[in-house]
Amino acid sequence: MDRRQMTLNLNDKEMDLLDRLSERRGMSKTALVRQALRLYQSVTERIERGEKVFVEHPGTKDKAELMVL
Amino acid sequence: MKKHLGDRRLRNRLTGEPEAASIFQGLDEKNFHDFEAVWKPELVKRAKEFATWAKQAEGNVQDAHWDWVGKAKNEAVYESFAIECDSMTQGLMLVATAPHFARLKSQHGLDLCYIELIATAPWNRPKFSKAPKYKGAGRALLATAISWSVELELKGRIGLCSLPESESWYDEQGMQRCGFDGDKKMEYFEMTEEDAGKYLNS
Numbered sequence: 433m434d435r436r437q438m439t440l441n442l443n444d445k446e447m448d449l450l451d452r453l454s455e456r457r458g459m460s461k462t463a464l465v466r467q468a469l470r471l472y473q474s475v476t477e478r479i480e481r482g483e484k485v486f487v488e489h490p491g492t493k494d495k496a497e498l499m500v501l
Numbered sequence: 502m503k504k505h506l507g508d509r510r511l512r513n514r515l516t517g518e519p520e521a522a523s524i525f526q527g528l529d530e531k532n533f534h535d536f537e538a539v540w541k542p543e544l545v546k547r548a549k550e551f552a553t554w555a556k557q558a559e560g561n562v563q564d565a566h567w568d569w570v571g572k573a574k575n576e577a578v579y580e581s582f583a584i585e586c587d588s589m590t591q592g593l594m595l596v597a598t599a600p601h602f603a604r605l606k607s608q609h610g611l612d613l614c615y616i617e618l619i620a621t622a623p624w625n626r627p628k629f630s631k632a633p634k635y636k637g638a639g640r641a642l643l644a645t646a647i648s649w650s651v652e653l654e655l656k657g658r659i660g661l662c663s664l665p666e667s668e669s670w671y672d673e674q675g676m677q678r679c680g681f682d683g684d685k686k687m688e689y690f691e692m693t694e695e696d697a698g699k700y701l702n703s
Contacts, residue, residue, distance in 0.1 A: 457611060463654035467600045467612055474599030477577055 440465070503527040506645065511586050511635040520635070522586035524645055528593070532583050533570045535590035541565075543623045558666035561628035564620050569593055572618065579617060582645050584638050592638035594619040596646055603658055604679045605691045613658035613691065614650040619643070628666075643674060647697045657697025662687035675700060 442450065454464045475485050475498070485498040504526045510519040525532075548565035551557045557565065572595055573581040584592040594616060601615035621638040623629045647657045662685040663671050672678070676690040692700065 458656070459612070459654040466653065470598050471600050473577060474597075 503529045506582075509584065509637070509641045511584075511591060511637045511641070514633055514636055520586055522584050522591065522635075522638075522641065524641060525583045525585065526580065528573045528581045528583055532585075532590045532593070533573070536569050536593065539589070540569075540622055543629075547623065547629060555665070558664070559628065561626040561666055562623070563664040563666045564618075567618055567620070569595075569618065580649065582642060582649075584641050584645075586635060586638075590622065591625060591635050592619075592621045592642050594642040594646060596649060601660060603660065603691060604689065605677060605693065608658060608691070608693055611658060612653075612655050613660050614646055614653065614655055616643075616646050616659060616661040619646075619661070639670070640674070644701055647692070647701055650697065656694040657701070658692065658694055659697065660689065660691045662689050 450461050450464065454461045457464060457467075459467070478485055486495040487498060488495045506524045506526050509522045509524060511522045512518070513520050544562050544565040547560050548557050548562040551560060551562070554563060557563045572579055573593075578598055579595040580598055582594040582596070583590050595618040597615040597617050599615075600612045603609055603611045603613045619639065619642055621635075621642075625633050625635045625638055627633050643659075646659050650657050650659050659676075660679075661671070661676075662682050664687065668678075668688050668690075671690045674692075675696045676692045677696075679689045679691050681687070682689040
């Protein structure tokens with residue numbers, strides 16, 4: 433995969449979140465940001481197509497719409 | 502943009518000899534042409550021999566309705582891969598760009614690569630053709646998906662929903678059944694990090 437570098441400026445809270453998530457998901461910070469970007473891209477695509485994005489509770493099957501700003 | 506990822510060998514069942522094949526990321530007009538002009542007419546013709554979609558499994562053509570070109574051109578949603586041999590597209594695969602999350606208990610919630618579509622050319626399929634040509638296209642593409650997962654730091658984890666006709670093949674590849682997917686209405690399979698490593702080394 434061809435790669436280019438950039439500098440990412442995060443505040444303490446965001447950096448802490450990045451640290452914790454990368455630890456929890458077993459991947460580097462770079463990989464986590466790339467996955468987050470892919471997820472955001474997917475959600476954006478769907479919203480632009482007029483679709484709605486939901487999260488569903490596995491037990492009750494209650495659905496909550498994911499609000500994207 | 503189409504990019505050469507590497508070379509493999511497919512065994513020509515008719516001659517018994519291995520032949521050089523190339524794996525690509527990104528499909529081009531040749532791949533689309535191969536599908537539309539060569540694959541699709543054969544798939545559609547064979548599929549018409551069966552009364553129902555369930556029966557199409559007997560001819561290994563339950564994928565005859567798949568819209569490879571329409572989906573592959575949606576590059577924001579899918580990464581596309583092809584294997585070519587003898588100047589022809591011998592296998593195709595689409596991997597979702599959006600993260601998917603593992604369902605197996607041992608890796609539940611961790612990111613994996615989700616294979617949306619994967620198929621070998623109709624003439625390579627034992628139940629489709631009386632004299633299937635190349636062996637190994639599906640395996641080469643599945644290994645490519647694992648490598649792509651490794652590239653994304655997902656440690657080789659992959660998942661997919663299988664057509665009924667292909668379930669036993671995924672069993673043979675070492676993928677684990679995770680139950681029926683109610684949305685896709687197909688059996689869902691996953692490969693773990695450990696099994697992916699074994700697969701690439703086998």
